[in-house]
Amino acid sequence: MSIESQLADLVGDLPDGMTEGVALGTGLADGYDLYESAIGDVAVTFNPDGVSSVDIADDMFRLRFEERFGRKLIRAEAPSSWGRHIPTAIEAGRPGKLVIDLRSITPFQASVLARTATIPKGEVRPYSWLAREVERPGAVRAAGSAVARNPVPLIIPCHRVVRADGHIGNYSLGGPQNKHELLEHEGAHPDWLEDLASSHIRLQGNTSTGTCCHPTCHVIRHSNKKDVVNLHTLQEAKSEGFKVCEECRPG
Amino acid sequence: MNEIGHSLATDLDGAFPAVVEQMGTKIYWGLRRLSGDHQEAEDLTQETFIRAYQALSKYDQARIRSINLQPWVWTIALNLGRNHLRDRSRRPTYVELVEHGTTDPEPADEESWDRRLAFLNGYQKTAVVLRHVVGMGIGDISDATGRPEGTVKADIHRGLARLKQLIEEEE
Numbered sequence: 001m002s003i004e005s006q007l008a009d010l011v012g013d014l015p016d017g018m019t020e021g022v023a024l025g026t027g028l029a030d031g032y033d034l035y036e037s038a039i040g041d042v043a044v045t046f047n048p049d050g051v052s053s054v055d056i057a058d059d060m061f062r063l064r065f066e067e068r069f070g071r072k073l074i075r076a077e078a079p080s081s082w083g084r085h086i087p088t089a090i091e092a093g094r095p096g097k098l099v100i101d102l103r104s105i106t107p108f109q110a111s112v113l114a115r116t117a118t119i120p121k122g123e124v125r126p127y128s129w130l131a132r133e134v135e136r137p138g139a140v141r142a143a144g145s146a147v148a149r150n151p152v153p154l155i156i157p158c159h160r161v162v163r164a165d166g167h168i169g170n171y172s173l174g175g176p177q178n179k180h181e182l183l184e185h186e187g188a189h190p191d192w193l194e195d196l197a198s199s200h201i202r203l204q205g206n207t208s209t210g211t212c213c214h215p216t217c218h219v220i221r222h223s224n225k226k227d228v229v230n231l232h233t234l235q236e237a238k239s240e241g242f243k244v245c246e247e248c249r250p251g
Numbered sequence: 252m253n254e255i256g257h258s259l260a261t262d263l264d265g266a267f268p269a270v271v272e273q274m275g276t277k278i279y280w281g282l283r284r285l286s287g288d289h290q291e292a293e294d295l296t297q298e299t300f301i302r303a304y305q306a307l308s309k310y311d312q313a314r315i316r317s318i319n320l321q322p323w324v325w326t327i328a329l330n331l332g333r334n335h336l337r338d339r340s341r342r343p344t345y346v347e348l349v350e351h352g353t354t355d356p357e358p359a360d361e362e363s364w365d366r367r368l369a370f371l372n373g374y375q376k377t378a379v380v381l382r383h384v385v386g387m388g389i390g391d392i393s394d395a396t397g398r399p400e401g402t403v404k405a406d407i408h409r410g411l412a413r414l415k416q417l418i419e420e421e422e
Contacts, residue, residue: 007383
């Protein structure tokens with residue numbers, strides 16, 4: 001056998017995983033892995049630009065991803081440099097050190113989500129508050145749809161955003177029951193929140209400090225119960241001499 | 252190649268996976284013979300295609316159509332291989348696959364050929380591998396390596412002669 005033909009025989013098959021590796025590296029496909037959460041297993045997807053989505057890990061999530069983002073999904077491990085932050089971010093309900101791929105949404109939507117990410121665990125804010133915080137007080141509906149389009153629920157805690165009337169409202173990740181469960185898990189007492197909303201109580205004031213807060217704000221929650229009064233509107237609060245809390249900034 | 256060049260020009264994202272399917276095997280095994288190492292060849296092949304895609308995504312349609320794909324991709328692969336040798340520690344960290352390829356289909360007598368190829372100088376080894384392992388023509392090898400065709404022929408000739416000599420010494 002000639003040297004030439006022996007050299008030609010030194011070729012085998014393409015190693016497993018090569019095409020997938022290229023698809024992930026070029027961004028033609030995202031990787032996904034499954035993680036536990038308070039509402040069951042979720043699929044977290046990622047690419048070289050960061051975490052791209054969080055969804056319920058049912059048999060349809062791959063299809064939903066492809067439909068929304070126009071890319072394939074491949075089972076993979078998150079990059080070793082930041083993948084370990086994913087479970088922490090899910091449990092804490094904030095991105096922390098994770099980079100989020102927000103290419104699928106508009107800059108306004110991104111700013112709404114950035115503000116959403118700062119709502120502390122166990123607390124909730126209304127859509128109207130979000131709109132005001134991003135300096136678009138008239139854009140309550142747009143703020144609402146930004147939250148509804150949150151590609152990374154749980155990590156950006158859109159479950160902490162409630163209706164302007166205080167009712168808990170809808171949730172993109174599997175419906176309102178999941179929102180209820182997440183808030184319960186975080187100690188935000190969703191049944192109590194619904195009761196307050198039904199009684200049109202939007203704020204609470206501390207008579208000893210003279211400040212008023214959203215009812216879930218840690219400032220009012222840590223107040224002495226005998227000092228706490230229910231308030232219906234900011235106007236009422238102001239007319240009774242309350243200043244707004246610097247932490248939760250009711251408006 | 253023209254047909255694939257055409258589809259790359261009109262739908263890069265749609266056509267690119269087929270390029271990996273078509274060229275990947277030869278690129279991997281060529282790099283495998285040049286580096287003598289499975290992991291390195293795998294990393295380099297993956298990185299080659301990622302770079303190729305990134306470059307193509309910046310080109311306009313006319314430029315993509317004008318590319319002679321095989322030597323063009325090999326130019327990227329050989330450059331990456333050189334940089335890799337210069338700094339093996341500085342590897343890009345791309346997402347790692349869960350079920351990483353454990354199957355390593357080794358052709359017969361692979362090790363002894365890698366040992367022999369290691370005795371060739373870099374130009375000769377590259378030319379011999381591209382000509383006889385990958386199966387490229389002289390013109391394409393010249394394009395991929397940036398060396399004149401006459402020089403490529405001489406590299407191949409000398410490389411093969413050296414391999415013959417090494418085999419005789421083994422006997």
